[in-house]
Amino acid sequence: MPTFEKFNLPDAGEGLTEAEIVQWHVAVGDAVTVNQTIVEIETAKSLVELPSPYTGVVAEILAPEGTTVEVGVPIIVVDTDPSGAAPAPSTPAAVVPDGADAAPAPGSPAAGAGSDGAVAPAASDAPAGGSGSVLVGYGTVEPGTARRRRRTAEPAAADRSAASAPAPSVPAAAPRATVPVSASAAVGHVHLPVLAKPPVRKLAKDLGVDLASVAGTGPGGIVTREDVQAYHEQAKAQPLATYADDDQPWLATGAVTPDGRQTRVPVKSVRKRTAEAMVTSAFTAPHVTVFHTVDVTKTMRLVHTLREDREFADVRVTPLLVTAKALLLAVRRHPEINASWDDAAQEIVYKHYVNLGIAAATPRGLVVPNIKDAHRLDLHGLAGEIADLTSTARAGRTSPTDMSDGTITITNVGVFGIDTGTPILNPGEAAILAFGAIREQPWVHKGKIKKRWVTQLALSFDHRLVDGELGARVLADVAKVLEDPARGLVWG
Known part of the structure; x- marks a missing residue:
C-alpha cells in the first residue's frame, strides 16, 4: 500500500507567518531523497531553499508557484512507498483571493479551484503533530488557506464602452470650439457632444482613446484621424529612466494598467x-x-x-x-x-x-x-x-x-x-x-x-x-x- 506524507510549510526563521512559492525543483512523479532541495520560497526577508524531509515519489504538489502560503499549510505530498497503488487525491479547499470573505459553496464550479485551477489543501488535511518533521516550525501552526496573488481587476464594462458610445447628432451651426468642455461643465453642467466621423470613432475605439478628451482641429471643432493619433502617441507610457544594466526586475510581478501608463506591483516580501x-x-x-x-x-x-x-x-x-x-x-x-x-x-x-x-x-x-x-x-x-x-x-x-x-x-x-x-x-x-x-x-x-x-x-x-x-x-x-x-x- 502506498504511504502518503504531507510536507507542511515550515517557519523559515524568526517567527515568519507566510511565504511565497517561487519555484518548484520537482514535479509529480519525480523521485526525491531526504535533504534534496525541492522548492524555493521567498519570505519577508530572503529566498530560502527547502529540503525534502522524505524519500519517495512526488504524488501531488499542493501549492503552485506564485502562491502565498501560511506556515503550517501542506505544500507537497510524497509517496514514501511508491510500490503500492496510485495515490488518492486529497480533498482541496478553495483558493480564496486576498480580501475575499467566503469560499465558493460545495459543488459550485469554482469550489476547490482558483482562476487557474490551482487548489490549496483543507485545514483538516494537515497531519496531526507534524510527524516526520525535520525542519524548525513544521506543523506548529494550524493550517490556513493559501492566498493567490492579487490581480488587477478588468475595467468595468461601462468604462470600456464609454469611448465608443455614439453621440447624438448636432447641427453644424453649433461649433464645438466656441465653448470649451471645461466651461460647459461649469455652466449648468451642459456637456457638448463630440463631433467625429464614424471611421474616426472606430479608430478611437481601437486605440482605446476617449474622444471626449481629444481637442478637435477640424472644421467646426470636429475630431480628425490625425487628432486621435496625436493624442494616442502623447498618452503612451514613457520609458522609465533606468541604468543600462537594469533589467527592471521589480516590474516582473506587476500588472500594467489598461492605459499602459502605470505598472502596479504588490507590496510583499x-x-x-x-x-x-x-x-x-x-x-x-x-x-x-x-x-x-x-x-x-x-x-x-x-x-x-x-x-x-x-x-x-x-x-x-x-x-x-x-x-x-x-x-x-x-x-x-x-x-x-x-x-x-x-x-x-x-x-x-x-x-x-x-x-x-x-x-x-x-x-x-x-x-x-x-x-x-x-x-x-x-x-x-x-x-x-x-x-x-x-x-x-x-x-x-x-x-x-x-x-x-x-x-x-x-x-x-x-x-x-x-x-x-x-x-x-x-x-x-x-x-x-x-x-x-x-x-x-x-x-x-x-x-x-x-x-x-x-x-x-x-x-x-x-x-x-x-x-x-x-x-x-x-x-x-x-x-x-x-x-x-x-x-x-x-x-x-
Missing part, C-alpha cells in the same frame, strides 16, 4: 518588511542626526597601499573597509552606543558584541545583513566578510539569520555619488552611520589651500539611548581614524 520596519523605526525611536566633513586623504593612501600588498591580494580593499574598522574602534571606545531599547521590559540592553550591519541595495529591495562578532576580526578578515556579505545579498541568498541581531549599521550612500543623508535606524539598533562620496576638493591643510580627498559622514541615533554628546563623540572618533588611520594602531 523584502519590500513589505523593509517598509514596515522603517515606519516602525521612524515613529518609535526619536532620531537625531549629526554630521561631519572629513579629510580622508591618508585613508585613500592606505587603501592604495593595501591594494598593492600581497597579504590583501585575495580580498577587495575599499574606503568602506577602513570606515567599518573605524566605526568598530569607536564602538570599542564608547560601548554604550552598542545597545537597544526593550520597550516591553522597559530596559536598555547593552550588547557585549558587535554585529556590524552593512546596508545592501539588491534587486529585491534593501537588506541589512550583519557580520557576526565583527569586533573580533582584523582588517583582512573584515574585508573578506564584507565581500561575502554583499555578494550573497545581491544574489538574493541572504538568510534570515544573517539579518538578525544586528547591533550597529553602516550605509554606504557614497557608492551612488551621494554626499550624505539622514539614515533611518535599523530596528533594534541605537545608531547607523552614513558614509558619503569621496571627492577631491579644495581644503585648508596646514594653513594652505590644497587639493584633498574629502567625504561627509552622518550618524543617526536613538535619542532615548544616546545623548547628543555620546553621538558626537562616536562620530568624531570615526572621523579621527579616517583622517589618520595610524590612530587605529593606538586604539586597537
Whole structure:
C-alpha cells in the first residue's frame, strides 16, 4: 500500500507567518531523497531553499508557484512507498483571493479551484503533530488557506464602452470650439457632444482613446484621424529612466494598467518588511542626526597601499573597509552606543558584541545583513566578510539569520555619488552611520589651500539611548581614524 506524507510549510526563521512559492525543483512523479532541495520560497526577508524531509515519489504538489502560503499549510505530498497503488487525491479547499470573505459553496464550479485551477489543501488535511518533521516550525501552526496573488481587476464594462458610445447628432451651426468642455461643465453642467466621423470613432475605439478628451482641429471643432493619433502617441507610457544594466526586475510581478501608463506591483516580501520596519523605526525611536566633513586623504593612501600588498591580494580593499574598522574602534571606545531599547521590559540592553550591519541595495529591495562578532576580526578578515556579505545579498541568498541581531549599521550612500543623508535606524539598533562620496576638493591643510580627498559622514541615533554628546563623540572618533588611520594602531 502506498504511504502518503504531507510536507507542511515550515517557519523559515524568526517567527515568519507566510511565504511565497517561487519555484518548484520537482514535479509529480519525480523521485526525491531526504535533504534534496525541492522548492524555493521567498519570505519577508530572503529566498530560502527547502529540503525534502522524505524519500519517495512526488504524488501531488499542493501549492503552485506564485502562491502565498501560511506556515503550517501542506505544500507537497510524497509517496514514501511508491510500490503500492496510485495515490488518492486529497480533498482541496478553495483558493480564496486576498480580501475575499467566503469560499465558493460545495459543488459550485469554482469550489476547490482558483482562476487557474490551482487548489490549496483543507485545514483538516494537515497531519496531526507534524510527524516526520525535520525542519524548525513544521506543523506548529494550524493550517490556513493559501492566498493567490492579487490581480488587477478588468475595467468595468461601462468604462470600456464609454469611448465608443455614439453621440447624438448636432447641427453644424453649433461649433464645438466656441465653448470649451471645461466651461460647459461649469455652466449648468451642459456637456457638448463630440463631433467625429464614424471611421474616426472606430479608430478611437481601437486605440482605446476617449474622444471626449481629444481637442478637435477640424472644421467646426470636429475630431480628425490625425487628432486621435496625436493624442494616442502623447498618452503612451514613457520609458522609465533606468541604468543600462537594469533589467527592471521589480516590474516582473506587476500588472500594467489598461492605459499602459502605470505598472502596479504588490507590496510583499523584502519590500513589505523593509517598509514596515522603517515606519516602525521612524515613529518609535526619536532620531537625531549629526554630521561631519572629513579629510580622508591618508585613508585613500592606505587603501592604495593595501591594494598593492600581497597579504590583501585575495580580498577587495575599499574606503568602506577602513570606515567599518573605524566605526568598530569607536564602538570599542564608547560601548554604550552598542545597545537597544526593550520597550516591553522597559530596559536598555547593552550588547557585549558587535554585529556590524552593512546596508545592501539588491534587486529585491534593501537588506541589512550583519557580520557576526565583527569586533573580533582584523582588517583582512573584515574585508573578506564584507565581500561575502554583499555578494550573497545581491544574489538574493541572504538568510534570515544573517539579518538578525544586528547591533550597529553602516550605509554606504557614497557608492551612488551621494554626499550624505539622514539614515533611518535599523530596528533594534541605537545608531547607523552614513558614509558619503569621496571627492577631491579644495581644503585648508596646514594653513594652505590644497587639493584633498574629502567625504561627509552622518550618524543617526536613538535619542532615548544616546545623548547628543555620546553621538558626537562616536562620530568624531570615526572621523579621527579616517583622517589618520595610524590612530587605529593606538586604539586597537
